Amino acid sequence: MENNMAKKDQRFLSVRDLVVEYRSEGKTVHAVNHVSFDLSKGKTLGLVGETGAGKTSIAKAILRILPDHSTQRAEGVVELDGEDMMALPEHEMQKLRGHKVSMIFQDPMTALNPVKTVADQIAEVVKLHNPVTRAESLERAKKMLEMVGISADRAGEYPHQFSGGMKQRVVIAMALACDPELLIADEPTTALDVTIQAQVLDMINKLKEELNTSMIMITHDLGVVAETCDTVAVTYAGQVIEYGSKEDIFDRPSHPYTVGLFKALPNMNKDADRLAPIDGLPPDPTNLPQGCSFSPRCPYATEECRLTPVDSREIAPGHFCRCIKAAAKATTQEV
Amino acid sequence: MPDTAVKMSKGAKRGGQRPPKKLARTGSALYVWQRICQNPLALAGVIAICVMIILSILSPFFLKYDYSTIDMTSACATPSAEHLFGCDELGRDILARILYGARYTLSVGFLSVAISATLGIALGAAAGYFGGIVDQIVMRFLDIMAAFPQLLLAIAISAVLGTGFDKCIYALGISGIPHFARMMRANILTIRGQEFVEAATSINCSKLRIILRHVIPNAIAPLIVEVSMSIAGAGLAASSLSFIGLGVQPPAPEWGAMLASARNYIRLYPHMIMFPGLFIMISVLSFNLIGDAIRDALDPKLKD
Amino acid sequence: MAALLEVKNLKKYFPTNKGVVHAVDDVSFRLDAGKTMGVVGESGCGKSTLGRTIIHLQNSTDGQILFAGEDVTHVKGKELKKLRENMQIIFQDPYSSLNPRMSVHDTIVEPLILSGKFKGPALEKEADRLMDMVGIESRLRGAYPHEMDGGRRQRVGIGRALALNPKFIVCDEPVSALDVSIQAQVLNLLMDLQDEFNLTYMFVTHDLSVVRHISDSICVMYLGQLVETCDTKELFECQLHPYSKALLSAIPSTDIHHPTKRIVIKGEIISPIDPKPGCRFAARCPHACERCHQPQQLEEVTPGHYVACCRVRELNEAFSRT
Numbered sequence: 001m002e003n004n005m006a007k008k009d010q011r012f013l014s015v016r017d018l019v020v021e022y023r024s025e026g027k028t029v030h031a032v033n034h035v036s037f038d039l040s041k042g043k044t045l046g047l048v049g050e051t052g053a054g055k056t057s058i059a060k061a062i063l064r065i066l067p068d069h070s071t072q073r074a075e076g077v078v079e080l081d082g083e084d085m086m087a088l089p090e091h092e093m094q095k096l097r098g099h100k101v102s103m104i105f106q107d108p109m110t111a112l113n114p115v116k117t118v119a120d121q122i123a124e125v126v127k128l129h130n131p132v133t134r135a136e137s138l139e140r141a142k143k144m145l146e147m148v149g150i151s152a153d154r155a156g157e158y159p160h161q162f163s164g165g166m167k168q169r170v171v172i173a174m175a176l177a178c179d180p181e182l183l184i185a186d187e188p189t190t191a192l193d194v195t196i197q198a199q200v201l202d203m204i205n206k207l208k209e210e211l212n213t214s215m216i217m218i219t220h221d222l223g224v225v226a227e228t229c230d231t232v233a234v235t236y237a238g239q240v241i242e243y244g245s246k247e248d249i250f251d252r253p254s255h256p257y258t259v260g261l262f263k264a265l266p267n268m269n270k271d272a273d274r275l276a277p278i279d280g281l282p283p284d285p286t287n288l289p290q291g292c293s294f295s296p297r298c299p300y301a302t303e304e305c306r307l308t309p310v311d312s313r314e315i316a317p318g319h320f321c322r323c324i325k326a327a328a329k330a331t332t333q334e335v
Numbered sequence: 336m337p338d339t340a341v342k343m344s345k346g347a348k349r350g351g352q353r354p355p356k357k358l359a360r361t362g363s364a365l366y367v368w369q370r371i372c373q374n375p376l377a378l379a380g381v382i383a384i385c386v387m388i389i390l391s392i393l394s395p396f397f398l399k400y401d402y403s404t405i406d407m408t409s410a411c412a413t414p415s416a417e418h419l420f421g422c423d424e425l426g427r428d429i430l431a432r433i434l435y436g437a438r439y440t441l442s443v444g445f446l447s448v449a450i451s452a453t454l455g456i457a458l459g460a461a462a463g464y465f466g467g468i469v470d471q472i473v474m475r476f477l478d479i480m481a482a483f484p485q486l487l488l489a490i491a492i493s494a495v496l497g498t499g500f501d502k503c504i505y506a507l508g509i510s511g512i513p514h515f516a517r518m519m520r521a522n523i524l525t526i527r528g529q530e531f532v533e534a535a536t537s538i539n540c541s542k543l544r545i546i547l548r549h550v551i552p553n554a555i556a557p558l559i560v561e562v563s564m565s566i567a568g569a570g571l572a573a574s575s576l577s578f579i580g581l582g583v584q585p586p587a588p589e590w591g592a593m594l595a596s597a598r599n600y601i602r603l604y605p606h607m608i609m610f611p612g613l614f615i616m617i618s619v620l621s622f623n624l625i626g627d628a629i630r631d632a633l634d635p636k637l638k639d
Numbered sequence: 640m641a642a643l644l645e646v647k648n649l650k651k652y653f654p655t656n657k658g659v660v661h662a663v664d665d666v667s668f669r670l671d672a673g674k675t676m677g678v679v680g681e682s683g684c685g686k687s688t689l690g691r692t693i694i695h696l697q698n699s700t701d702g703q704i705l706f707a708g709e710d711v712t713h714v715k716g717k718e719l720k721k722l723r724e725n726m727q728i729i730f731q732d733p734y735s736s737l738n739p740r741m742s743v744h745d746t747i748v749e750p751l752i753l754s755g756k757f758k759g760p761a762l763e764k765e766a767d768r769l770m771d772m773v774g775i776e777s778r779l780r781g782a783y784p785h786e787m788d789g790g791r792r793q794r795v796g797i798g799r800a801l802a803l804n805p806k807f808i809v810c811d812e813p814v815s816a817l818d819v820s821i822q823a824q825v826l827n828l829l830m831d832l833q834d835e836f837n838l839t840y841m842f843v844t845h846d847l848s849v850v851r852h853i854s855d856s857i858c859v860m861y862l863g864q865l866v867e868t869c870d871t872k873e874l875f876e877c878q879l880h881p882y883s884k885a886l887l888s889a890i891p892s893t894d895i896h897h898p899t900k901r902i903v904i905k906g907e908i909i910s911p912i913d914p915k916p917g918c919r920f921a922a923r924c925p926h927a928c929e930r931c932h933q934p935q936q937l938e939e940v941t942p943g944h945y946v947a948c949c950r951v952r953e954l955n956e957a958f959s960r961t
Contacts, residue, residue, distance in 0.1 A: 529735040529736075530730040530731070530736035531735060531736050533728075534730060534736055534737075534799065536696060537694060537696060537723060538749060538750035539720050539723050539750070539753050539754070552740045553738070635742075635783040635785070636783070
């Protein structure tokens with residue numbers, strides 16, 4: 001029994017073979033291609049990647065909030081606490097959203113309703129998922145606001161009366177109002193200034209520890225990943241091309257793309273005359289390369305890379321990489 | 336550089352590989368025409384309008400009946416080989432009236448919208464680009480005009496100017512100005528704040544060139560559809576004016592006026608309202624299709 | 640050596656319904672030819688307005704701008720035209736900085752046509768040269784902005800700025816909207832162009848790692864005022880102003896084994912409308928005292944290192960002791 005519990009705990013969220021395709025102008029957009037990852041209770045997974053790498057689509061697919069009109073295909077297994085979310089009927093899913101799983105969106109300016117007070121907006125979420133009276137839900141809303149560092153006196157104010165950083169705090173308070181077990185944060189600090197970002201990241205880290213929430217942190221900023229995440233999934237062209245612990249990724253990056261990303265980043269602690277950019281552009285998601293999706297830009301690519309699809313391989317315990325060469329290197333090293 | 340990412344090859348197909356001389360320069364009148372020809376719906380619209388205009392001009396030469404000849408013996412006659420579209424309550428041939436009436440309806444539409452769009456766009460562009468006191472004066476004046484319903488304003492203007500075909504055009508043209516000015520100003524304000532306008536200033540672009548080359552081409556596209564739709568609307572408004580005796584005077588067979596008078600017979604003789612209605616519908620639809628196509632042709636984002 | 644650009648007590652105020660916004664308030668600095676000066680600060684600190692005021696996209700309220708030794712603060716007409724050929728700007732947003740209805744070729748030849756120096760075949764040749772210089776493939780000459788990725792659009796913007804052969808370029812967050820791998824491409828291009836043409840950059844950004852990489856000296860701005868300026872190396876080694884310290888410590892570090900000790904400052908930026916005299920950072924500063932409510936002077940603390948903080952000496956003594 002105990003063993004069973006531990007196993008369940010290990011895989012609080014498990015995503016297997018997630019595929020998302022959109023339809024756009026008569027073409028199929030392969031936004032997410034066979035993405036798999038696990039997340040344990042109380043841990044944070046960083047989904048890192050550039051614009052169009054499919055990070056947000058992964059998050060929306062987990063919450064099942066992909067746009068109906070353009071989504072052509074959304075398949076795979078998403079197990080939360082052993083329950084397959086993809087198989088749940090919509091009304092069950094509605095109960096789950098905002099309650100067990102909630103999401104923080106990138107832009108706090110558009111995530112709030114401008115004609116309702118912030119307390120009302122938080123209270124609404126509470127009331128939707130809990131059998132409470134209006135007074136109780138408002139009470140809870142005030143408590144949440146104080147938790148994210150906003151004085152309860154401001155509960156009756158409207159979103160426009162808050163600054164950007166404060167609005168993002170309100171959004172976070174709303175997301176945490178029902179004690180979610182899984183929080184998906186989509187670039188929660190990208191729209192904020194650095195000093196405000198520092199405040200918000202500190203707060204998220206603190207709250208996560210207090211509430212033991214699991215989190216998926218979507219970001220393009222490797223610095224944010226370094227500060228908040230336990231495991232990291234690097235996405236490229238809708239695939240997780242490297243996945244492992246924070247130490248695996250930052251100390252031993254193995255996929256040429258991950259290595260390239262670190263080299264392209266101006267380093268705060270090292271002087272370099274010129275940066276080493278990754279040549280070229282990410283592939284068109286309507287027309288992905290036949291083999292490895294990074295092969296057109298990869299300096300080490302061979303004919304084999306270009307022609308055969310590459311599977312994710314475990315190159316060290318818990319460290320996965322979608323690269324033939326990295327896998328080969330790992331085996332030779334072991335020998 | 337292994338820089339042939341697929342995204343760009345798409346751009347190449349659009350920009351580079353196309354034989355350069357095949358289509359005229361983007362934005363030129365010839366180019367717009369070429370694009371319309373590629374769009375079957377818009378082409379149908381152009382053909383429909385042209386056919387109407389030609390038939391209208393030639394109708395006195397090939398039709399058996401005159402639009403104003405009253406023949407009480409065939410009053411309210413239903414469509415037959417003699418009268419293809421039937422006759423109205425005074426026995427006038429509906430086909431002849433519709434074809435002749437196209438002159439009035441279409442030209443009222445064209446000319447009045449030409450007046451309101453030209454003046455409205457110029458005023459709106461000036462108000463939006465210069466802002467400040469110019470904006471205040473122009474917009475407050477137009478606000479006052481816009482405070483009256485457009486038709487009421489048109490009635491008031493034609494009450495001052497008098498009745499008749501030309502007066503009707505002025506009345507409708509003037510009363511349509513605030514609408515265009517308002518739209519243009521709003522568009523200009525969005526465009527003016529964009530960085531490429533600042534960039535134009537920084538490379539020594541004169542104010543006039545900025546307005547003409549950078550601001551207006553970007554602000555005008557949504558208005559083109561509006562123009563085409565307004566042509567149809569102005570035709571309808573003209574008929575309302577005729578209905579209360581201020582617009583085109585009887586016996587001129589304006590379509591709206593025909594519709595108005597046929598109203599009374601809708602149960603017994605539906606053909607009397609059906610045919611003018613059908614032609615109004617076709618012309619409105621055609622203008623809208625053409626308008627959409629012109630807007631798309633002017634938008635480089637919709638090149639294919 | 641005379642500085643290429645010297646700004647003295649520059650002020651830019653915007654009157655609004657609620658009061659006067661002090662976007663740039665009493666900023667002075669000098670910049671030598673061929674160097675890059677980074678201007679950092681958070682949104683609303685006036686760094687973009689500073690750049691735009693210097694290149695005369697906006698009129699200054701007060702103060703002096705000297706370019707190549709000449710006072711250009713109030714130039715007009717022909718002289719302004721000539722000045723603009725020497726001072727250009729590269730914008731932040733490669734989406735809104737290009738006219739969506741003009742192709743790459745049209746955008747790049749526009750300044751050439753306006754300068755009146757090129758005509759006919761010479762114009763086309765010059766356009767090709769510029770496109771080649773900024774790394775735009777010639778097959779893209781007929782492409783429109785929406786058909787290109789952010790990096791290429793930004794290259795077009797750079798090409799337009801370079802068309803008039805400027806000496807000084809304001810780079811207003813040119814890489815903030817780009818992904819990391821593309822950002823590196825554009826930064827390298829900017830640095831190569833600087834080497835080739837001895838360009839002088841004023842690099843406005845909120846990204847401190849970029850600024851550290853590209854600039855020779857740095858100005859830190861807070862609410863319209865300069866709070867600290869010195870060599871890049873010096874700033875990253877020893878910041879003296881409490882705001883600079885907090886700003887630098889707030890950058891998330893990619894070094895997972897030596898996380899930076901973060902100084903989290905409370906509160907948010909106050910409104911720049913009719914600010915009170917005195918240090919504008921005082922409301923958030925952990926070391927604020929009575930004296931901070933008096934106007935602060937930019938003072939040379941160590942050679943070449945200017946700080947506007949009345950407690951700079953005592954605070955930094957305390958720091959060096961700990």
